[in-house]
Amino acid sequence: MDLQRCSINSTTVRGLGLSELIEAVSGRGIPGVGLWRDCYAGLRISTAANQVRSSGLRVTSICRGGMFTHRDDEDKSRSADENRRIIDEAHAFDAECVVIVCGAPVGKDLDVARAQIRDGLDALAPYAQSAGIRLAIEPMHPMMVADRSAITSLAEANDLIQALDHENIGIALDAYHVFWDVNYPSEVQRASGRIYAVQVCDWVVPIQGQLTSRGMPGEGTIDLTAFVKHVARAGYDGLIEIEVLSDAWWAVDPETALDAAIRGFEAMSEA
């Protein structure tokens, strides 16, 4: 796939500071970055935002908001404050969306968690709307249900955005989280017009932990060529982030990792 469609998520090369990230990405002719908050954590937001803006890079996402599940009102209010802060940051960066990781159940009751998530999104949407920021719900792989998100399929996320009916709430679609699902292609079509971020990485066995066992595109078993075809058919023409959480790749020099990511991206065929 053409690198003009590529965005590099900062966590893929998390050894780089923000200015190094900007330099490495711009220097390779890539037009965008996705930013995890840790990559600008030590900087004043306006300074960091100016750095990115003057580079001309698009900011395809800020990761992450959400975590709506809570034990009590204090928890709930802390999470709401944090989410408004993230939206302010996304606004400063002129980011295309905030990725929403919805949160895992506090106890065993997934229904309660799902209700808290729906209510939390409903309450947050107007604030995001007034800041001109889209919220992109990331349905997450079911192996993360107990520690990241009770929203475990694209169908469930589509149902959620349909029920909420705020135009600034849509989907962050990561191949890693949805490829296993026999219905994901039709659900990608259903999400058409509401896909606010697209991410790729690969599924490498054996899985070692829920979070950081991912591979660069092409290293694993996901048919990413089919994935980007489904995404194109749904009308998505934005950038596609390479987001790879990987203990193995984090142990490698980030510039080397970045080159591997780019080779994998280029090897994905376009529709």
Add this chain to the structure above:
Amino acid sequence: MDLQRCSINSTTVRGLGLSELIEAVSGRGIPGVGLWRDCYAGLRISTAANQVRSSGLRVTSICRGGMFTHRDDEDKSRSADENRRIIDEAHAFDAECVVIVCGAPVGKDLDVARAQIRDGLDALAPYAQSAGIRLAIEPMHPMMVADRSAITSLAEANDLIQALDHENIGIALDAYHVFWDVNYPSEVQRASGRIYAVQVCDWVVPIQGQLTSRGMPGEGTIDLTAFVKHVARAGYDGLIEIEVLSDAWWAVDPETALDAAIRGFEAMSEA
């Protein structure tokens, strides 16, 4: 839950040989066992079957058949032979079903894998029928899609048995594989009358590998009381197997593990 509803899957206490398993289970007043083939691998089938039969224990399942995905015709034929052998064994044990683990894609194409699975089941069903053996498709957790089964949700398994329409093909329902799914309760109802095996264990984070990171009932985050309620509402009144694949528990004396399993089972409330 009453131990009269309990069956112990041999892999939960895999340090025990078949006769030790029979003694340990019978001695605790439990009416059934599920058998992985490794627990009788060194024995003549008729001898092993006689041992179980004379104990009076029910055999709730034989694990496992399936693995229908294949690279070529030789692969396919080897898998078919093996599946007939397993059915013969299940017949010898007078087992209530053979658990079917459908198989992972050989390459990246899940559609091909799913077609091979459907065809393999369709071809096997008559042989199983003539032996009086039920085939219980186990939808598996999506984290196993690349190494165990392309059938990753209960909805997909229900669609599959509906499409195949052989009365001896049904579901092996393991809480671990389905609990994450917002639709699993309604899909359990949909499977009513076709649930041929039910298994419990628990989801313990962090996950360490796809296969052997499970906990005893009550150790993790699955609402097993809700699970057995859904199962009861669907009309299932058979035994419920405790099947725990766990590196941690396998490192413990099997009799101790068995007692822990039983305590967890008893702590699940009935509907």
